[in-house]
Amino acid sequence: MKIGIAGSPRQILASVVEHAITERTDEIDIAQHDGADIEMLREKAYLEDRHLTPKAFCDYFDCYTTIPCQPEVQALVDAFGLTGLRWKLADGFIEDNRSFSDLKVIFLRPYAELHSWFHELGHIVFGRIEGSLLKRLVSVAISSYRTVVNPPGFPEGKYLVLSGNRNGLPFGGLCGLDHHGEDGVDNELWASLFAMKNYGVELESAVQSVIQQIVDSLCI
Numbered sequence: 001m002k003i004g005i006a007g008s009p010r011q012i013l014a015s016v017v018e019h020a021i022t023e024r025t026d027e028i029d030i031a032q033h034d035g036a037d038i039e040m041l042r043e044k045a046y047l048e049d050r051h052l053t054p055k056a057f058c059d060y061f062d063c064y065t066t067i068p069c070q071p072e073v074q075a076l077v078d079a080f081g082l083t084g085l086r087w088k089l090a091d092g093f094i095e096d097n098r099s100f101s102d103l104k105v106i107f108l109r110p111y112a113e114l115h116s117w118f119h120e121l122g123h124i125v126f127g128r129i130e131g132s133l134l135k136r137l138v139s140v141a142i143s144s145y146r147t148v149v150n151p152p153g154f155p156e157g158k159y160l161v162l163s164g165n166r167n168g169l170p171f172g173g174l175c176g177l178d179h180h181g182e183d184g185v186d187n188e189l190w191a192s193l194f195a196m197k198n199y200g201v202e203l204e205s206a207v208q209s210v211i212q213q214i215v216d217s218l219c220i
């Protein structure tokens with residue numbers, strides 16, 4: 001049976017893009033869709049062959065409120081020479097902090113803490129980190145922090161217990177080591193540590209020093 005989405009082009013776009021985000025793919029099963037919907041998506045340059053285009057995602061993101069970047073975060077954005085980033089409020093179908101690196105779009109929940117902003121910025125620059133520096137960060141982090149298995153309240157798996165002090169108080173969290181989601185382990189570990197450091201958390205000095213080297217290497 002074909003899926004005919006009764007609605008305006010914007011509703012049809014929302015439906016296919018939201019499905020693609022859920023399935024973590026830009027490919028759509030053309031045979032499953034109404035021919036007129038596919039034609040509309042092609043005419044508006046939302047679909048090439050069977051792939052949704054960046055324009056499809058970006059136009060869909062227009063329905064989310066744009067928010068101004070926090071000044072502390074903007075300072076790093078400028079230091080990294082990043083342009084064209086769009087910060088959006090995660091309030092709707094996308095309801096969690098999330099970044100789409102290729103599209104330079106970052107979503108943050110209402111009242112997200114500053115470290116979440118740094119975390120998502122970390123994902124945006126991840127692809128620019130030099131391979132050997134990244135390897136060093138992962139190995140120094142794994143040897144600096146302890147690992148826990150199946151902690152209560154978390155999905156089963158192995159986690160690294162990231163911790164440090166911020167203004168004299170402990171600050172940290174668990175970073176999954178064996179969940180290979182979209183982000184990947186290295187990406188998640190980097191984003192978490194980068195966020196903690198910029199949030200003012202004093203990390204293990206070996207970890208702190210590799211993060212600083214990476215940050216320096218990313219500055220223009």
Ligand SMILES: [Zn+2]
Pocket residue numbers: 119123183188191
């Ligand atoms: Zn993340």
